Each structure stands twice: as C-alpha cells, then as structure tokens.
Amino acid sequence: MSEETVVPEPVEPVTPMDVVDTVADATTWVTDNSDLLIGYGVNIITAILILLIGNLVAKGVGRSIGKLLTKRKLDPAVVEFLSAMVRYLLFVIFLIAALGRIGVQTASVVAVIGAAGLAVGLALQGSLSNFAAGVLIVGFRPFKSGDYVEVGGVAGSVEAIQIFQTVLKSPDNKMVVVPNAAVIGGAITNYSRHDTRRIDHVIGVSYSADLKKTKEVIHKILEADERILKEPGIQIGVVALADSSVNFVVRPWVRTEDYWNVYFDTLQAIKEGLDGEGIEIPFPQMDVHLNKPE
Incomplete structure (x- = not known):
C-alpha cells in the first residue's frame, strides 16, 4: 500500500510593499480614530490621577481626624481604629470615581462590589467576625491603650486596637497579635481599670x-x-x-x-x-x- 506524499503549499514571501501597506493601514486607522484614542488616553490618565490624589486625600483626612480625636483626648487605640475606617472608606469612593471615569457604570460597579462583598464575606467569615468584634471593642471599651489585660489566653499591655486584631506588648517586650473575635469571645481581665x-x-x-x-x-x-x-x-x-x-x-x-x-x-x-x-x-x-x- 503506497503512502500519499503531502506537498506543502508554497508560502508567499513578505515583500516590502506588504509592510508599507500594513503600516499605511495602521496609520490610517489611528488617524481616523485619533479623537477616540485621545479621549481614552485622557480618561485613563485622569483615572490614575484620581486614584493617586484620592489615596493622598484619604490618608490626609485620616490623619486629620486622628489629630482631632487626639486633641479631644480620645483613647489612642480608638483613634487609630476610626482613622483607618475613614481612610479605607474614602479610598473606595475614589476608586469608584476612577472606574466611572474610564467608562465603567458606577451602578454596575456598586452591584458587583456588593455581590463580591457577599461572596468574600462568606469566604472570610472569620475576618468579618474580627471586624465586628473590633467595632464592639471600640464601642464598649472594655480596655484602653496602655491597660494591662489578659485576653484570648495571653496577657500584655494594649498598644493598638486595629480593624481585625488587637496588638499587645508582653511583659518581656514581645508583640502579641490577638484576633478581635478571640478578644470578645472569651473572658477579658483588665488589671489596670481600677486605681x-x-x-x-x-x-x-x-x-x-x-x-x-x-x-x-x-x-x-x-x-x-x-x-x-x-x-x-x-x-x-x-x-x-x-x-x-x-x-x-x-x-x-x-x-x-x-x-x-x-x-x-x-x-x-x-x-x-x-x-x-x-x-x-x-x-x-x-x-x-x-x-x-x-
């Protein structure tokens, strides 16, 4: 039984004229759509500027609120918590504005963020419980910065109450990070509350x-x-x-x-x-x- 020989089709060589025609077509397309390209470019640059400036504004507002609350002699741990909340909230607002600038429908973005937030919330229940526990700690204030406490099975001086965890300094100068859910979920012993x-x-x-x-x-x-x-x-x-x-x-x-x-x-x-x-x-x-x- 004889085998058929497959003869490849000849490939036409690329000539200089073909390159010239391709470049000409690209140049023509760019010329015809120059207004569109300029508009997209301006929008992208504007969105980047919104993000950069928004990040600076969010940090500045967070610091200003921190200074204001500090002047009112609020607990430093609570000040740090509230400042971080304001900073993150403002950054999300600027992010939505930047996406809207490049043509993304903000209503759709909010819906997507809501759906994504639900999915992430189900996947990160522990983190959300830590966040909720942090809000409870700030609200009920079972301890303040500098207090010597025993929480979550560890003891130390309170250095900061953050969004997801409480930072302690042990007597032998070690940093101990305790999830806020563990703080609220167990007994809290405050050795410094009374004189x-x-x-x-x-x-x-x-x-x-x-x-x-x-x-x-x-x-x-x-x-x-x-x-x-x-x-x-x-x-x-x-x-x-x-x-x-x-x-x-x-x-x-x-x-x-x-x-x-x-x-x-x-x-x-x-x-x-x-x-x-x-x-x-x-x-x-x-x-x-x-x-x-x-």
Whole structure:
C-alpha cells in the first residue's frame, strides 16, 4: 500500500510593499480614530490621577481626624481604629470615581462590589467576625491603650486596637497579635481599670508556732511599708490547716502601679521577719522508717 506524499503549499514571501501597506493601514486607522484614542488616553490618565490624589486625600483626612480625636483626648487605640475606617472608606469612593471615569457604570460597579462583598464575606467569615468584634471593642471599651489585660489566653499591655486584631506588648517586650473575635469571645481581665489592687499571699508556719504572735509580726511588717494603703485595711487570718503547716492569708491593698514591687518586697520582708522572731516556715518532709527483719 503506497503512502500519499503531502506537498506543502508554497508560502508567499513578505515583500516590502506588504509592510508599507500594513503600516499605511495602521496609520490610517489611528488617524481616523485619533479623537477616540485621545479621549481614552485622557480618561485613563485622569483615572490614575484620581486614584493617586484620592489615596493622598484619604490618608490626609485620616490623619486629620486622628489629630482631632487626639486633641479631644480620645483613647489612642480608638483613634487609630476610626482613622483607618475613614481612610479605607474614602479610598473606595475614589476608586469608584476612577472606574466611572474610564467608562465603567458606577451602578454596575456598586452591584458587583456588593455581590463580591457577599461572596468574600462568606469566604472570610472569620475576618468579618474580627471586624465586628473590633467595632464592639471600640464601642464598649472594655480596655484602653496602655491597660494591662489578659485576653484570648495571653496577657500584655494594649498598644493598638486595629480593624481585625488587637496588638499587645508582653511583659518581656514581645508583640502579641490577638484576633478581635478571640478578644470578645472569651473572658477579658483588665488589671489596670481600677486605681487599687489587692495582693494575696499565703504564708505557712509550723504547727508549733504562736499564731497570735505570727499575725502580729506580719501585720507590723506590712504597716511599715508606706506603699500599702490604710484603707480598706490589711486582712490577715488563718485560711487552712495544711498537712505540714498552718497557712495564713495575707491581703494588703496597694495602688495598681505599685502592685508587683510591693508583692515582691513584702514576701521577702515577711520571710526575714518571721526568721528573726524564730517562727519556722516549714517545708514538705518525708519520714522513712526502716524495719529490720527478725
């Protein structure tokens, strides 16, 4: 069986005249549509300028609102949140204006943005919940910038309340970012809200110790510290008869900013004071009895 040979059709070479004709046709098209091209070019340049200028205006207005709110002594975290909201809202408005300049129907754009927003919202439910939680934090203000709080299982000083997260600084100077939904969804402990705090010590002494004398020694030590508040007073009492000690609860009140310094100092002073009076602070011990076989 014989195979048919396919002979390729000859390709006509491109002549200089063909190039000239193509260039002439392109030149003619550009000449005939020059007004249209100029209009499109002007619209595109205008749209770019609207975006650039709009971005600058949005940032400027955001900063101005931030300065205005700061002058009114609003919390810095709230100021940052509101400034960011205004900045993003203005940028979206300028973006729609730029799209309208290049011929895109703004009503269609708004509809598309709405539909896209719905789709994105369903896909990013977590982010939207963080945004909604941020609004609640700003509205109810369970804490403010600079407060020492415990939220979402972490503790630190509040540095900023942003749109989607709250930024904390831990005591060892680490930045911790907590999603706003985690902040609102759990317990919030604000250690800085009130001006005073109570220190809680548990001091164990030997069963052979004079309990009345022990109480007097501890009370005298605490009264000597000027940082301890006179009101509501110092509370000292037996809280438990433990396995190897009689436990006293010691509860002085201090200013919030003095809490940790007084906590450490009083604990050391109580130990030294009890040692000086010969009052033993026992530690767990184990007695082992060995029986010799007969």
